[in-house]
Each structure stands twice: as structure tokens, then as C-alpha cells.
Amino acid sequence: MNLQGVQEQTLGSYFSRFAWIPIPLLLIAILVLRAEHLHIAYNYPKLLLLLNIVFSTLISFFITYLIARSFLERRNLGMLMVGCGVLIWGLSALVGVGAALIKSANHQFDVNSSITIHNSCVWLSGFCHLTGVILSMRRRTVHKPVFVLAAAYTFSLCITGFTVFLTLTGKTPVFFIQGQGGTIIRQIVLGSAVAMFALTAVLLRETNDRPLSPFSKWYSLALWLIAVGLFGIMIQTIHSSLLGWTGRFAQMLSGVYMLIAVIASLRESGGSISLQEALRESAQRLRLVLKASAMGTFEVDLATGRTRWNDTEYELLGIRPDAIPSNPESFFKFVHPEDLKTLQAQWQEAVRTGNFDTEFRIIRGDGEVRWLAGKGQFFSDKDHTARFMGVNFDITERKQAEEKYRELIETSNSIIMKADKNLNITFMNEFGLKFFGYTWEELIGRNVIGTTIPVKDEADNDLAAMAHAILSQPEKYKTNVHQNMRKNGKLVWVSWTNKVKYDNDRNVIEILSIGNDITELKKAEAALLESENLANNQAAQLQATLDAAPAMIWTALDKDCNVIVGNRTAYEFSRVPEPENLSKSLTEATEKLAHYRLFKDGRELKPDDMPIQKVARTGMELRDYTLDFMFDTGDVRTLLGNIRPVLDLKGNTTGAVAVFIDITERRKREEELKQTTEELKRSNKDLEAFAYVASHDLREPLRAISGFIGLLGMKYGDKLDEKGKGYINFASEGVMRMDGLLSCLLEYSRIHTRGGVQEPTEVKTAFDAAIANLNASIKEAKAVITCDELPIVRADSRQLSQLFQNLIHNAVKFRNSKKPKVHIGCKKQEDSWLFSVKDNGIGIEQKDYDRIFKIFQRIHTDKQYPGHGIGLSICRKIVERHGGQIWVESENGKGTTFYFTLNALDEINNSLKAF
Template sequence: MDGMDIIALLSLPIAVIMAGLWLVARQRLRAHAAENKETARQIRSMVAATSEGFWVIDPVTKVSLDVNDALCVMLGYGREEILGKTPLAFADEANAAIFKEQTGKIGTTDHRTYEITLTRKDGSALPCMFNATTLRAEETREAVAAFAFVTDLTQIKASEAELRDIHATLEKRIEERTARLRESELRFRRLYEQAPLPYQSLNAEGRIIEVNDAWLKLMGYGRLDVIGRPISQFLAPGQETLLEDRLPRFLKEGDIHDAEFRMQNKTGDTRIVSVEGQIGYEESGDVRQTHCILTDITSKIEAERELRRSEEKYRRLVEEIQSEYFLYSHTVDGVFDYVSPSVTAILGYRQNEFMTHYGEYLTDCALNDQVMAHTEAAIRGEKQPPYEVEITHKDGSVRRLEVAESPVTDESGRVVAVEGIAHDVTQNKEAEARMLRTVEELTQSNIELERFAYVASHDLQEPLRTIISFSQLLSQKHASALDDEAKEYLEFVAEGATRMSGLVNGLLEYSRVTARAEPFGPVKVGKVLDAVQRNLNESIVESGVVMETDDLPEIRADGMQIGMLFQNLISNAIKYRHPDRPLVIRLQAERRSSAWRFSVADNGTGIAPRYHARVFEIFRRLHSPSSHPGTGIGLALCKRIVERHGGRIWVDSEEDEGACFRFDLPFEPQETPESDESGSRLPPDPSIE
């Protein structure tokens, strides 16, 4: 064999190479047996040294002619146990038919390769690859021998089985992972669809790929109305330039934070949104889509805008009232470390002059005794109510300030300072003092006027009675001496005196509301009303009045005056009854939060709304004395009685539709009797009976 033959052999499969070597050897052995003994020995050595099994088979009988050691080891048999037997004798039952078919072809085909399972001596299976080659004579092409290389596939089969197991495990894991991914995707989609915050996804061109329900609710559109449309179509006018700037930066940088956009919903309303987003990429690195969460901050922006307006308003307010207020803060030791510039207008000190202990400015008065207690409470962290102090002005005058203070704490909660605002109330206090003096003077004047009215009305009774009596005597005893004109004049005198007597009596009753008032005590209104109806029984019967009364409560009041109140209201209803319908008077009481509300309603002639306030004025009449006699004091007296009890009275009425007088009487009336200069109750004049 030369070098070219060896190179050619190396390029062939091992089985073909070995078979070829054996064929060459046999041919040369036959032709040159003596010369090639050494070559045959070398080939046998090569076969014996290979790790694969080598089997020499008779191509006709199919019996084993020779085997190498490797095959004996594979099968577990000795050489003598294999020789003379066909390979079929070592096939397992499951493969016997196939092996018989394949070995039957040995000698008829040049080369066959197939997998087969043989049975070892110990009964175990030996999976192997059977590579059979037939050797032929060069001249006759007659099969002279057959060779088979047997490759042990046990490890390969084990590896294949392991790989199959691994593959099955991987397939199972992939299926499980896919199922989890599908489930996760489903959960994510549900979360995404039901997320409370609006979500939108855009492609690289800025067109909408997907939005969730919250986005649709924010913008007022249906899903089909928005998918595929440019996001710019949903921006408020003027926002396109902002989008053209931010979208390329977003796509380049990969994320976006706190980007504010104004979007316009379907109804045309503008919504301000803050955008947070990231880019989703393809495996190639190209942009797949954006993922953006939108937060509607319209209310927040409007609140901030309103806060700025409020702050500006507050700033202007502070600037406008700086002549009356100044801000300050002092340490826990009481030393001022800040004061606003307006302190100069109020106290005359420049800011730097005021930076001392607050005690330097306090006057020596009882009002300032509380200052230290308030300051110590503020240093303990207690919020203090406003209190007043007296401060010395730089010019030596005294100023009264109302201060409100709050503690200032650090992160640990420790009080480190006290902040406050001071209001110059000097002029207010002086005005209050003047007002109190005026009230005292007016109170004294009212006392004197009421006393005068009481005395005057009492003293006028006597001359009026005299005028009336003598007028009547003159008419009776000297009627024959008087002509008709004189008699008419006497009637005018008597009528005028009688009417004046009524006015004086009314004025006397009006003044007695305070001058002869009784202390408040328990009053059963129902019993008072019974007494009033007895007093008015004749008028009630003559007028055919129907009285309707609910259960009336017990109150704390002046019983005599409550009787006068109801008597005047019922008399008023009888006087102004409607001529075309029977008079019905209904009295009711309703318990309110702090008072009893009484009502006296009738179906009489009523009162036009323009007169509702005027009917309670003293001596105010809406009708002539000839049509409705009276003094015009009754309702004024009712108003005075109600007000003396701390209540109020009013009327609801329309002309020709009846009237309803309502009044409130507090559960606990605060009696404020008129007083003389000493503050005691005004005593009745001893000269007045």
C-alpha cells in the first residue's frame, strides 16, 4: 500500500476501511500467502485493537467464522461460544424477525447498516448498530466473506432516553410556562382593562394601539373611535408643538416622567394629564410600542391655581391691613427673632429695635399678668386662644393689642419657637368704651322717658274724665238751653275726650310692659287662653267665631303679659273678620330647637304684604276710626311683650286671604328689665295707683 491508498482509505467509514483491508488481505493471502503473512498479522492486530465489535460471517451459511475480543466483551460470551453460530442466535425475541431478514441479506448486498438489539449472556439487552459488508472476489464477484462491525449503542440509547426525558420535561415546562404566561397575560389584561388610571399605548408613529376603559371614560370615546388614530387628534389646541418635541425624546430615551399634556375630550372639555411611560422594544431593538399611564391632574392644577389666587389675595390683604397687624416670632426664652415691617406703623419701632425680650414692651397693668401663662402654655405646645396685652408705643403712649400665638416644633416635636399675629385694637377698645357710655346714657334716657310716659298717661286720665263727665252733664241738664249746633259741638268734645282716653290707656299699658312687669315663671298657656276666651266671650259669641286650639305647652314667661298678647291677637282677628264668611281662629304651638313657635291664624280680611312691618308700629292704623275703631297700639304692645321675652313676632298674610301671626318664645328667656342709675329694677311711682 502506498501513501495515496492510505489517504483514500482514511476518507471512508471505518467499517468499509476494515472490510476493504480484510478483502485485500485475503486476496493477497491467496495469491501471495508467503509474502503477506506479516501484513495479515498487522490487519488482525488492528481489528483486535478496535473498541468496536468485529464479526466475520460466512456469506452463505451465515455462521460466525471469527470475532474480536471487543465483541466477546459486548456479548459476555467467549470466542468459542460464538464461533459456528449465526448472529441470529444472539438476537432477542422482539428483534428476531427483523434480524433474520437483515442477516439473510448478508452476501447478497455489499453493505447494510441497521440497528438491532442483541441479547447478552446475562440476558440483558445490547442495543447496537450493525454495519455488515460483503467481500467479493475481484474476478468472479463471488462473495467470499462477510464482516460486520458492531457498535454498542447502550450509552447512546441511555443518552437518547435521557435526552428524551429532558425534552419531555422541557416540553412540559414550556407548556406550563406558556399556560402561566397566558394566565398572566389574561390577568394583566384584566388589570389593564380595569385599572383605575387611564392607560394608552402608541406605536413609533404616535398612533394609538390600545387604551383601557379608564382612558375611554376620561376622554368620552368608544374603543373603535380611537384605535389607529394619531394621539395628536386628542390633544387640546396648541399642544401639537409640545408633542412634536416630547415624543421623539421619549422614543430615544426610553422613558418619560411627569410630562403634562392638555387633552380634549369628546365634549370639548380640556383635561390636564401627567404622563408616565416606558418603551417596549422588539428583539431587534426597534421600538414596538409605548406603555403610558395617565393621571388626571385637572383638579390638582385648578386647586393650585386657586391656591395661588388665594395667596395673592391674602398677600394683598396683609399689605392693605398692615397698619393694624404685624407678624412676629420669638424664641422659647421670649426674645423676638422676627417681626414684620408693619410693626413700625403700629408701635413706632424699627424692626431691629424690636428684637429684644417681649417683657420690655409690656405696661404695668393687670391685663398683662396673663401674658406669661399664655407664653408658657404655647411653649408646652398648646394652642392658645387670642388674648389681649397692653404695649408701650415708642412715643410713650399705650396700645392695646390682640395676639394669637401658635407653637413651632422641629421634626422631633420639640417646641423651638412661638409664632403670632398682633392686631392693634386700641381704637376698637376706645370705640367700645364710648359705645358703652352711650348705651348707659340711652338706657337711662329710656328709663326716664318710660317713667314720664307712665306718669303722663296716668295723670292725663283725671282731666280727661273731667272733660267727659262735664260734657255729659252739660248735655243732660242744659239740653234745652243748647241749640243743635252747640249739642253737636258737645258730642265732638265727648267723642274726642273718649278717644284720647283710649289712647292714654293704651299708652299706659304699653309703658307697663316694662314698668310694671312681673318676673318670669311657669305659665300654662292653655289656662291663660281659657281666661282670655272668657274675657272675650261676648265678642266671640256675637261674631260667631269658631276657635280651634291644639294642645298648648307650659312655658317660662310673664303670665299676665302672655294673656295680653293672646287677647290682643284674638281681638284683632275678630275686629278684622271677613263679612262674607264665618270667622275661624286657629291657635297652634310647635317646639323648635330653642324656642316655642306659636301661631294665631284667621280667615279674615288679611293684610297686604307692604304693610306687614308697619302694623307693629305704635299708633299705626290701616283703617279709619269710623270703620274699625281702635288706638293702633294693640300690635305694637304684642311686639313689645314678645321682645321683652327675648323673642320675635311677624305676620304672614295676603289681602283678603286671612292673616297668620307667628311669634317665638325662648325656652329660657333672659329677662332684661329696665334699670335706674343704680342698676336696680325701676320701682313704680308711688303716686300712681
């Protein structure tokens, strides 16, 4: 064909403006002819064959050749699929009629064979067209284009030939019955073909540039004509009717449009083949449309560095379009510093590989930090210009939602874990880590087998094989229950819900599992099963247990207590043979029990006042009830016990059970202990008084000794040699240390003897007083003292201040080369306050934890750290006087923390009664 012979006005603006008109006209004509039900057939198979060859086969073969050339240059797999569709379309017109003529006997045309072959090939052509456009959007390329081209076109010829073979040998179902129309199978095949051609036309036209390229416009119109023509053929009932010929005319006209599309494309590209270029640009536009709306787009010419941004890209950055030049370097200035190096590396990798897919943060022009997602691909134009096109869009809300989801996972009371295809753990939430007893570092990367899943469970089931089966049979193991293993080796039961994730090729990526601990449920199930198995023996076991109990157990079998029975111990204690009725509520029973009477607080109880009768009558439980049994021998035994009502399912009282123990001997021992305790209290007071008097009175002669030593040094100092002077110094230091020890002993004794009233006290006031007393030593050591917000407690304010002073003084005193840092913390407990005094000093070895609280016990020499070894003893004495506890936690060389508790303001500790 002479391309110059085609006038530009014909192919250009004038004719193309009205090229769509035949489509609705032909569609209307088809609908009108279908409504008229014309039953005249115009059977001219040879003419039909000739027209098909001219308008369909030859044009299609020419287009197939051009597409082959384009594929060898561009290697686009989608373009090749379109070529296969065009080839099969051309063959369908030829073999549909030709094969039917060959099969016809005595030159009688075989209508069903012609229609079956044609319709089947048309369906294959529509499928190839639609697949080709979709693959073009994904820019799939191949590495051996000549081989792939030959294989694809050969396969197209073979499948067409195979269709002809099946039809001519009678292996295909009936497609058309003359006078009745198409069968169901034919209507499905042809209807789906109409839909595929129409959808291909829409994708090709609506996702292309505006204005449309000549190829996109004319070829999409050709596809619409094919769809209209096939629709006319589909609804005909008489083959070769006027309706059928109208449909065939639409298909032949589509061949003309295809030819115009190719010629127009060749003219526009100056002789080069731009057929693949048009589909590729459509794919680019469709990809951007399908990703999202309101996206920032960028396009970079990799050869020149020229970059184009749309307005949305500037809006994402929070700047005006004229504020900065549009290039990667300008964009990088807005990237968050923590993400900049990573993004730059990803950009360089994208330029190399052709794919860009990442998420990063930016700092907008107004200072707001936002999350963006970037996606892009490498493209090559028809002139081999390398371009990189992509989009950026805001994902801040999604990131915030992910963060909330992450928080939900971390705070969930279920085990949430992920593992890769090899069952190596890649994630576990905080609850799961605590449940299994691992830290993140200990667990992540380890295989679940032998870590959280034992190789076999207690029933010898192969759990390792089960774990692998979850990946290979995910439908079977969507949920499963099995034993798991904690770090300490303990087996627990967990109910799991599993979700296996795959990549695009259906290869396993990872497994997500959510588990709930059902150990207690399993225990309950086991207990229920056990109770069912032991139901027959329960009564006998209960009676044996009651008889073996060392306590007296009486059971009232009715609300009126007319019948009371007991266990063996109760009968032995009551001195009544089994199984006599032990109720005193009946006269005949009371006569048998006349050998003992019951007393409460010295008053004899009548039958209705007895505890088991009272509980059965009122339904109120009695606890810690004491009762005296007086036998006619004069022996008195004291009992202590609890009595509870027996209720039916409706909550009505049906009897009572009383359990008592003989506490006669215990009462005697308690009285003896009480007397001993009183004697001990008096002894302690005497000892404290003695310590006070001793320490006070001993200081008087000690002062005299100190004075005489001083006089001796003054009067005879110049007559003594160095050794003598040393003796005097040693004696003086010994007196001073003795005086210090006596002072400490006096102070220690005064904690109880001269303690103040314990009343509501602001801890902060006591703390400030201690800091004021230690001001000089704190400044000398340059120590930093901090504290939490301190509460009000019930305490002796002076002793509380002394407690803080001693602990802070030790923290400052026992320091290393670091600047001392001391922090006083507090935390509310159920009925008390827990205080802590934490320092960064030299620390205490664990073996010395108890020793440091003993009076005059020291763990350092006087040369290392001077002192008397009584400060912490005083602290413990003060805390114990206030009804609290004190202890220490430390690590040698890493600081020390002293803990002590004090009663809360609204609590009264019973231990204060002794003071």
C-alpha cells in the first residue's frame, strides 16, 4: 500500500471525527433486524470466504507482521499477546468458512462446523487481546524474543488447527441449529468474546493520553466494531440471514479500521513502528489511575536530569510550585534527616534496577512531619530515551493506624507471632514473650521447634511434623490446639489461629499465628473427665476422708437438725458408738447423749442455741466459734470450729456442716506464751533502760580519762619520746572512739525510750530537714540529691528525718570516683508506702546484706570509711518501730538501693500497740 496516497484530510481531522458513527448505526440495524424476525438465508459461502480473506485475513496477517517487528525491538510480552490475538482473528475468518466447505458433502455447506470454528477462534482472539493490554500495564519483557515470538505464533497456529480438527472430527458440542439459533454453550463462548473485545477497547481508549494517538483511536474503534458484529451474529437464528450479514459487515469494517490504525501510526512516527508505544503509554496511564487519586507525580529524564512535577507534588511538600526547582536534589532537602541516606540509596538502586517502591518521612515547608509512599518505574521511549516515572502520596493516616495496630498487638492478651517459611520466629508481641519466658533477643531468629513447640507432646504426638504441615496444608490447620513449651521446659496448652501468607508465585512467605492460653481449660477438662471416672467411688472416698480427718465433723441432714451424724473422730470424741444420732434436738436422742453438756462463755446451751442448729435454722455461717464440752466425768474440752449451711440448687438451706478441732492444749500453751511475752516485754524495757544508763553513766569516767590523758600530754609531752607520744595519741583516739560508741549506743536505746508520737507527717518536711543537716557533706562531695513527690504518712517526724539522714549520709559517704547521685522514690502499695533510696556508689556484696543491719557490724575498715557501724541498725530500729520493713538490693561496684515501708495515713498497724 502506498502510504502517500492516503490523504491527510481523510485520515486526519475530518474523517476521524465521524469514524465512530458506524458503530451505533450498525448496532441499531442489528436490533431492528432481530425484532423483524426475518427468516430468509443468503447462503454464499465462497463469497463469504473471499470477503473474509480480503477484509480480515490479509489485513490481520499484515498487522501480525508489524507487531512481530515491534516485539523484536521492544520485547514487550503484552504486545506479543495482542499479535497472537490478531493472528487468530485473521485465521478464524479463513478457516471457519474454508473448513466447513471441506467437510461439506456434495457441496452442501456445513453451518454448525463453520460457526463452531469461527466462534471458538474468536473467543481465543478476544482472550489474547485483553491479556495483552493487561500485561502491557505491567511492562513484562522477555530475554529471548526470537524464540518466544516463534513459539507464540506457532502455538496460535496449532491451537487454531487443533480447534478445526476437533470440529471436523465431531469432537465439539453443537454450537448452532438452523432455525433455532445458538446453543447455550455457543452463547456463552460468543458472549464472553464480545465482552473481552469491548473491555479491551475501553482500556485502550480511556487510559491513553488526551488527545488520543491515531492508533489508539482507530484500533479501539475496530475492536468496538468486532464486538458489535459478534453481537449480531450471536443473536441470529438463521445462518446467513440479513442479520448475520450485517454482523459480518461490521467485522469486515473493523478490518478497514485496523488498517487505518496501522497506517496512521506509521505516518505519525515517520515510518517507525509505534504500535507498541501506544499500548505502553496506555498502560502507564492506567497504572497511575489505578494506584490512587490526588497523587504527586514525577518524571525524570535520566540522560539530561530534567524533571517534571505535578501540582500535587508541590502540595505534598507544602510549598508553591515556583518555590524550588523540580529535581531530585530539591526533593531530598525535604526528606527527614533520619530517612535521607536510606532514600538516596533506594533512589540509586531504582535507577539501576528500574523499580522504586519505598516509604519515608518528609518535613513540609510549614514544619509538619508527614509520611509519604513513593512508587515508580523505568521506561524507555521509542527514541530510546530513558525515563523514570513515579508517584508520591501521603500515607500519614495509614502509618498512624499501623502504629495503633502495633500498640494493639503489644497490649493484646493473646500471643501474636510470625515465623518465616523455615519456621524461624520473626516476631512475637510482648504478651507472648512474657508467656513463654523469653526476651526479644533470646527468641527472635530461633526455630519454633524445640523453642516454643516441643518435638513431641506428652502423648508422644509428632509436633514437629504438625508444625511443618501447617505450611503445606494451611486449610487443614487454620485452627489447631496443641501443647507448647515455655523457656523453663513447662508444657502449656495453646489454641492457635494460623494464616499463611504467599508471594505472587504462591510461595510461602511467612505464617501469622494468634494463640490463647487454654491450659486451665485443659486442666478443667481433665478434672471433669477424672471426676466422671471417679463418680462411682466418690461417696466411699468422701467417707474415708472424713473418718481419717483428725477434726470432729458433724453433719445435720435436715434443716430441723433431727438427724445429726459425724465422722469417726466425732463419735470417738462424743463417746457415742457409731452410727447413733448425735442430735440433741430430739428427746430420745438427747437421753442417749446425757453424759455431756455444751457451754458457750460459761453459759449452758439449750438444743436450739447450739451452733449447728442455729446455722441450719438461719442459714448464716459461723466462723471461729469456740465451744466447751463438759462430760459427766468432770472433763472439760474446748473446741474451735466453723459451721456452714448446706444449700440446695435454689439456695435453700437443707442442713449444716460443723468442723471442730480440740484446742484445749493449745489454749494452755497460749496462756503460757502470753505470760512469757509479758515477761519478755518487761525484760526488753529493762535492757533498754540498762543500755541508756550504762551508756550515759560510762561517759562520765570516760571524760575523766580523756581529761587526764590531755593533761598528761600537755605536762609531760616534751619529756616523752615519739613512742610515748604515740601511746598517748592511741589512748586519746581510743577514748574518742569509745565515746562515739557510747553515744551511738545511747542514741540506739532512745529510739524506743524517747520516741515521739506517731502522727500524720509530711515526708517532704522530714526529708528537707535531713538534707539541711547534711548540707556540708553534700556540698563537699558535690552530690546530687533528688526525690519523687513524697506523701503524708503516720510517723515520728524526728525519727523519720533521722532515717533519711542516715541513709543519704551513707549514700554520699560510700562513693567511688563518680559524682554521687542519690534519688528518693516512693510507690503506693495496698496499705503502705514503699520508699527507696538509690545511689550510684560502691555497692554491697550480697553476703553482707544481713550483716550491715547488725549493731556495730562494719564491712569496711576505719581507715577506708570512718564510722561506728550503727547507722543502719538505727534505721532498722526506726522502721520496725513504725511497723515497717527495711532491706537492701545492690551489686558490688554498681550502686545500692535501700527499701523500707511505712504505714499509709489511713492504716493503723497493730504492731504500734506495743509502743
